[in-house]
Amino acid sequence: AQSVTQPDIHITVSEGASLELRCNYSYGATPYLFWYVQSPGQGLQLLLKYFSGDTLVQGIKGFEAEFKRSQSSFNLRKPSVHWSDAAEYFCAVGARSNFGNEKLTFGTGTRLTIIP
Amino acid sequence: EAGVTQFPSHSVIEKGQTVTLRCDPISGHDNLYWYRRVMGKEIKFLLHFVKESKQDESGMPNNRFLAERTGGTYSTLKVQPAELEDSGVYFCASSRGLPPYEQYFGPGTRLTVT
Numbered sequence A: 001a002q003s004v005t006q007p008d009i010h011i012t013v014s015e016g017a018s019l020e021l022r023c024n025y026s027y028g029a030t031p032y033l034f035w036y037v038q039s040p041g042q043g044l045q046l047l048l049k050y051f052s053g054d055t056l057v058q059g060i061k062g063f064e065a066e067f068k069r070s071q072s073s074f075n076l077r078k079p080s081v082h083w084s085d086a087a088e089y090f091c092a093v094g095a096r097s098n099f100g101n102e103k104l105t106f107g108t109g110t111r112l113t114i115i116p
Numbered sequence B: 001e002a003g004v005t006q007f008p009s010h011s012v013i014e015k016g017q018t019v020t021l022r023c024d025p026i027s028g029h030d031n032l033y034w035y036r037r038v039m040g041k042e043i044k045f046l047l048h049f050v051k052e053s054k055q056d057e058s059g060m061p062n063n064r065f066l067a068e069r070t071g072g073t074y075s076t077l078k079v080q081p082a083e084l085e086d087s088g089v090y091f092c093a094s095s096r097g098l099p100p101y102e103q104y105f106g107p108g109t110r111l112t113v114t
Helices: none
Strands: A003-005 A010-014 A019-021 A024-026 A032-038 A044-050 A056-058 A064-068 A073-078 A087-094 A104-106 A110-115 B005-007 B010-013 B019-024 B031-037 B043-050 B053-056 B065-069 B075-079 B088-095 B109-113
Touching: A003 A087, A003 A104, A010 A019, A019 A110, A024 A073, A032 A064, A032 A073, A044 A056, A044 A064, A044 A073, A073 A087, A104 B031, A104 B043, B005 B088, B010 B019, B019 B109, B031 B075, B043 B065
Parallel strands: A010 A110, B010 B109
Antiparallel strands: A003 A024, A019 A073, A032 A044, A032 A087, A056 A064, A064 A073, A087 A104, A087 A110, B005 B019, B019 B075, B031 B043, B031 B088, B043 B053, B065 B075, B088 B109
């Protein structure tokens, strides 16, 4: 069965500083990988996804993530955070199947706090 | 296009009562999913509809939970009778079933069982 680990429950960074959120997954083959963000009072918004091809993927709001097969990781990065990035971030893995549209398995989330 | 909508946004009920949550997916999305997040834990899959058929209901906790999807459009998730451990945020998501297989999430329904 697939699983996702987000080792950091809470991270605090200063506005303008760089950010890296860690995500490790367990899956027998190459999975679909996603990062979602949930701002206070909002639903889950897709930041970026990896299906195949280039292992460095760009997303919305200036985020990027790199798929590293050897490390089973899909870490999320941003070079300079803004106060509006304060939210909870979820890494998720989706199984590959003939349907290509299977359930997602989520990590426990990382809450990001931005200080001025 | 309108996003995934869920109703109600928040529900507070007593143990033993019944609650029905509703999800309206994005128009044209054949795939509809229910997920739940219990306080402090990960978001967990409950079930997956393709049109009106249940494709995967392996995540449903027990037979107190009943999901339906009428005519392949909106879906309801009924909890009867509710228990304290059912409290959490229930998310609905939908997707087209074609690449890139993105699931679009609704804002969630916060269920509190007292």
